[in-house]
Amino acid sequence: MTTTTYEPTAPEPELRRRGVRVGDLLFRGVAVAAALAATVLLGLIAWKVFDLARPAFQDFGLSFVWTEAWNPVTNDYGALIFIYGTVVTSLIALVLATPLSIAIALFLTEMAPRRVAGPIATMVELLAAIPSVVLGLWGILVFGPWVRDHLEPWLKDVLGFLPMFSGDPSQAGILPAALVLTIMIIPITSAICRELLIRVPRDLIDGSLALGSTRWEAIRGVMFAYAAPGIAAAVLLGLGRAFGEAIAVNQTIGNHSVIPSSWFAPGDSLGSKIASSYAGATSNLEASSLLYLAAILMVISLFANVSAQFIVVRFERARRGL
Amino acid sequence: MSEVASPDPRDLTVRSNGLRRRRVVEKIFGAVAILSALLACGILALVLGTLVFKGASQLNLDFFTKARPLFGEKGGIADALVGSAIIVGMAMLMAIPVAVLVAIYMSEYAGPKVSRALRIVLDVLNGVPAIVVGIFVFGLLVVGHGQSAVFGAFALAILMLPMVARATQEILEVVPQSLRHASLALGVTKWRTTWNVVLPAAIGGILTGVVIAVARVAGETAPLLFTTSIAANAISVNIHQALPTLPVTIFSFSESPDPGEQADAWAAALVLIGFVLVMNVLAKYFAGRKRRQLEGS
Amino acid sequence: MGERGSTMKRALALAFAVVVVVAVAIFAGRTQSAAAKPGAGSIVGTGSTFVFPLVSKWIPAVDNALGIKVTYTGTGSGTGIAQVTARSVDFGASDAPLSTDQAAACKGCVVIPWGLAGMSIPYNLPGVNGRLRLSGPVLANIYLGNITNWNAAAIKKLNPKLNLPDKKITVVYRADSSGSTYAVTGYLSEVSPQWKSKVGQGTTVNFPVGTGARGSSGVAGVVKSTEGALTYVDAAYSITNHLQFATIQNRAGGFATPGVRGVSAAVSTLPKKITNISQLKIVDPPKSAGKRAYPISTFTYVIVPTSSSKAGDMRKFIYWAVTQGQKYGPPLFFVPLPGSVKGFVYREIKTIQGT
Numbered sequence: 014m015t016t017t018t019y020e021p022t023a024p025e026p027e028l029r030r031r032g033v034r035v036g037d038l039l040f041r042g043v044a045v046a047a048a049l050a051a052t053v054l055l056g057l058i059a060w061k062v063f064d065l066a067r068p069a070f071q072d073f074g075l076s077f078v079w080t081e082a083w084n085p086v087t088n089d090y091g092a093l094i095f096i097y098g099t100v101v102t103s104l105i106a107l108v109l110a111t112p113l114s115i116a117i118a119l120f121l122t123e124m125a126p127r128r129v130a131g132p133i134a135t136m137v138e139l140l141a142a143i144p145s146v147v148l149g150l151w152g153i154l155v156f157g158p159w160v161r162d163h164l165e166p167w168l169k170d171v172l173g174f175l176p177m178f179s180g181d182p183s184q185a186g187i188l189p190a191a192l193v194l195t196i197m198i199i200p201i202t203s204a205i206c207r208e209l210l211i212r213v214p215r216d217l218i219d220g221s222l223a224l225g226s227t228r229w230e231a232i233r234g235v236m237f238a239y240a241a242p243g244i245a246a247a248v249l250l251g252l253g254r255a256f257g258e259a260i261a262v263n264q265t266i267g268n269h270s271v272i273p274s275s276w277f278a279p280g281d282s283l284g285s286k287i288a289s290s291y292a293g294a295t296s297n298l299e300a301s302s303l304l305y306l307a308a309i310l311m312v313i314s315l316f317a318n319v320s321a322q323f324i325v326v327r328f329e330r331a332r333r334g335l
Numbered sequence: 336m337s338e339v340a341s342p343d344p345r346d347l348t349v350r351s352n353g354l355r356r357r358r359v360v361e362k363i364f365g366a367v368a369i370l371s372a373l374l375a376c377g378i379l380a381l382v383l384g385t386l387v388f389k390g391a392s393q394l395n396l397d398f399f400t401k402a403r404p405l406f407g408e409k410g411g412i413a414d415a416l417v418g419s420a421i422i423v424g425m426a427m428l429m430a431i432p433v434a435v436l437v438a439i440y441m442s443e444y445a446g447p448k449v450s451r452a453l454r455i456v457l458d459v460l461n462g463v464p465a466i467v468v469g470i471f472v473f474g475l476l477v478v479g480h481g482q483s484a485v486f487g488a489f490a491l492a493i494l495m496l497p498m499v500a501r502a503t504q505e506i507l508e509v510v511p512q513s514l515r516h517a518s519l520a521l522g523v524t525k526w527r528t529t530w531n532v533v534l535p536a537a538i539g540g541i542l543t544g545v546v547i548a549v550a551r552v553a554g555e556t557a558p559l560l561f562t563t564s565i566a567a568n569a570i571s572v573n574i575h576q577a578l579p580t581l582p583v584t585i586f587s588f589s590e591s592p593d594p595g596e597q598a599d600a601w602a603a604a605l606v607l608i609g610f611v612l613v614m615n616v617l618a619k620y621f622a623g624r625k626r627r628q629l630e631g632s
Numbered sequence: 633m634g635e636r637g638s639t640m641k642r643a644l645a646l647a648f649a650v651v652v653v654v655a656v657a658i659f660a661g662r663t664q665s666a667a668a669k670p671g672a673g674s675i676v677g678t679g680s681t682f683v684f685p686l687v688s689k690w691i692p693a694v695d696n697a698l699g700i701k702v703t704y705t706g707t708g709s710g711t712g713i714a715q716v717t718a719r720s721v722d723f724g725a726s727d728a729p730l731s732t733d734q735a736a737a738c739k740g741c742v743v744i745p746w747g748l749a750g751m752s753i754p755y756n757l758p759g760v761n762g763r764l765r766l767s768g769p770v771l772a773n774i775y776l777g778n779i780t781n782w783n784a785a786a787i788k789k790l791n792p793k794l795n796l797p798d799k800k801i802t803v804v805y806r807a808d809s810s811g812s813t814y815a816v817t818g819y820l821s822e823v824s825p826q827w828k829s830k831v832g833q834g835t836t837v838n839f840p841v842g843t844g845a846r847g848s849s850g851v852a853g854v855v856k857s858t859e860g861a862l863t864y865v866d867a868a869y870s871i872t873n874h875l876q877f878a879t880i881q882n883r884a885g886g887f888a889t890p891g892v893r894g895v896s897a898a899v900s901t902l903p904k905k906i907t908n909i910s911q912l913k914i915v916d917p918p919k920s921a922g923k924r925a926y927p928i929s930t931f932t933y934v935i936v937p938t939s940s941s942k943a944g945d946m947r948k949f950i951y952w953a954v955t956q957g958q959k960y961g962p963p964l965f966f967v968p969l970p971g972s973v974k975g976f977v978y979r980e981i982k983t984i985q986g987t
Contacts, residue, residue: 319459
């Protein structure tokens with residue numbers, strides 16, 4: 014530090030009158046307004062959806078949720094068909110995507126040399142960047158026919174004794190839609206798992222290795238145990254994403270409003286039904302029944318997302334307490 | 336070394352059955368991990384490959400300069416490109432200022448409880464499915480007034496808001512408090528501190544978040560289906576009418592029996608993916624910049 | 633802390649003021665944008681994919697002839713009805729007329745026929761040596777799921793000379809709200825009591841079996857890519873996409889095709905004077921229509937609010953469509969409107985007034 018005197022000049026006081034700074038007030042006010050706007054927007058969305066669904070809710074009540082019907086001619090509506098479609102396609106996608114995502118995350122964090130991990134991680138990210146309509150396009154024109162001509166006959170040969178693999182192969186149905194959803198949620202789940210696995214403290218793993226475990230045993234015993242809540246959260250987030258996907262599912266699920274006995278056969282989901290029918294609903298009851306479906310969709314997506322957050326918060330807190 | 340009934344597990348010169356089995360298991364799971372990664376890459380290569388293979392042949396000048404065709408004719412996607420660009424641009428104008436302000440409020444002004452409440456609001460907003468956002472904007476704005484590009488942009492902005500706000504908030508939290516304290520200690524007002532000191536330090540992360548959100552939203556179909564899908568087959572910049580967009584065009588063509596329209600769908604998808612990829616590369620660039628900036632400070 | 637508290641209160645007050653100002657701006661902007669809509673000579677409509685081929689030809693022609701710019705997208709008749717009811721478009725196109733409830737909801741809309749064509753039944757059966765023949769009851773049983781295989785006895789009986797394969801029938805129907813569905817289900821309700829009681833007629837019905845697809849394009853697309861598939865779609869889509877379509881047995885016993893002659897024969901028994909839309913039901917024509925009459929023919933309509941700011945342009949456009957526009961029809965298998973219907977149309981056009 015030099016000893017030359019340096020007189021710092023304070024910047025112009027911004028209208029400092031009795032501690033009130035107009036600039037600060039204005040800026041803070043605008044920031045508060047933005048926060049309020051975001052909150053009001055959320056409230057508005059929830060209100061509008063429930064308000065538009067109210068006529069159907071008044072007519073059918075809660076039993077709409079487990080009614081298996083959708084007949085615009087007799088004005089008989091129920092959500093069960095579409096809840097089945099949404100839940101089954103999403104769960105199949107989850108069951109397939111989770112081990113794959115964890116395996117990919119493990120590969121990228123533990124096994125791949127740095128030069129390989131980078132490009133492969135980028136490729137997995139790019140899979141996430143594919144818009145759902147493009148994946149649906151591929152699903153209709155390429156994947157669906159392949160599933161119908163190769164995958165489903167093979168599944169029927171191998172697992173045909175199970176009712177869900179026993180129907181006629183079809184290029185549009187529960188299974189093609191579920192497989193497209195799998196492709197969509199792998200990147201999300203694997204990215205989160207990768208972040209989690211990177212954060213596992215090395216000393217825990219080194220300790221396990223020092224005790225003579227193989228690397229896989231260290232991973233299974235230590236990493237997974239440590240990251241389990243995070244992985245559960247990642248899985249739930251992927252589930253939430255799968256629930257909400259309407260377009261790619263609409264393109265591949267076959268749009269048949271029934272609960273099919275075989276997973277090869279066409280069915281329908283909440284988002285897909287709304288995409289097909291909302292713009293053309295020609296009676297108020299049909300329109301508000303579709304909004305009722307939207308409300309149910311919002312609720313189950315919310316449930317998946319909130320559960321994910323809850324798990325993260327709860328286990329983070331518990332871990333910090335250790 | 337004394338002979339013991341069971342060999343010392345640390346003695347690797349002795350091959351015990353247990354160790355061999357465990358090594359085999361390890362190799363199996365290693366193989367599974369590699370195969371999974373290869374599967375993911377394989378699917379990506381398959382999808383992109385199909386796009387390029389089937390769509391590249393359509394990418395001629397006509398494709399980029401003609402509007403979408405009417406029944407039985409040939410055309411291009413020029414009007415959809417223009418429409419998408421305008422609508423995504425408007426969505427950015429609507430969403431980014433609000434999102435950044437919300438993040439600033441959460442990180443600079445709000446107390447912990449309010450901040451947490453807002454974080455929940457943003458997460459819930461993020462979780463609203465795009466199709467629900469579409470019918471929300473339809474029911475709120477389109478009914479009685481007709482579709483318009485502005486309404487479509489508004490729907491996309493609703494999707495962008497939580498993404499950009501969260502990204503901004505996270506990067507603002509990482510900006511060191513010392514920067515803020517130093518500025519305030521010099522007598523700079525809080526708002527100037529935020530505007531001139533904190534935001535510039537965070538700009539890399541904010542841009543990363545913006546670019547990722549734009550890439551996501553450029554490919555969204557559901558919010559546009561009900562708000563800007565009835566559009567003339569001609570290039571237009573009239574934002575008070577519905578404008579054609581790439582995702583909705585791909586959606587319509589994807590179910591067509593006409594091989595020409597199918598090829599157009601592949602080509603349009605190729606263009607869309609190209610844009611999304613460029614955005615992702617840009618995001619990585621900004622993320623790198625952010626890291627260098629913060630490490631430097 | 634008191635100083636901070638009052639700052640906070642003032643900040644909140646300012647925030648509320650900002651929100652109010654922005655909200656007012658948005659609402660003012662909305663009314664502004666409604667007024668700043670496209671100027672005169674520009675009308676927007678949506679609806680039937682059935683009539684989309686014909687309207688596609690009209691759009692550049694009416695721009696040349698009258699300077700009116702028409703924007704039209706095929707989204708399904710139901711969407712046409714719903715959007716014009718919600719007044720988010722200037723006109724809706726539908727192959728299904730408005731029901732009493734829909735007419736009430738539309739609050740003063742007029743339904744005007746402006747096209748006439750046949751609903752073809754295309755199928756995908758490569759390697760079959762000839763055109764398939766179907767009858768109404770057989771078609772109904774296929775769509776009911778009672779007949780599931782192409783070599784079923786009932787189909788063989790109608791096609792003794794064809795080498796029908798042992799292949800499952802993939803039934804395809806319109807997943808969106810469709811006037812084509814309305815016409816076909818109307819026909820099936822006439823020829824099959826089981827269909828009438830189990831499913832009925834409508835723009836959206838509960839199809840017992842099959843796969844759904846969006847738009848005429850969508851169903852044609854599924855048939856084209858799936859062996860053994862069958863659907864119902866406007867004849868223009870079958871022709872343009874090189875899909876083989878079936879001949880359908882009519883009440884006179886003949887097997888008719890959905891071409892210009894088949895549809896013309898179907899409307900030959902219409903009364904000389906049309907006073908009501910309900911007289912325009914032409915599915916399952918009577919025996920007197922002859923052996924050529926195609927049983928699944930339908931009119932297609934434009935639905936317009938009787939009082940709107942676009943009344944002048946709408947009247948001109950519709951008048952042009954039902955006169956000069958009709959000449960674009962035959963290459964697309966649309967039949968020019970019969971004279972008795974034209975009289976009805978002219979009377980209905982007069983009811984469209986300005987606001």
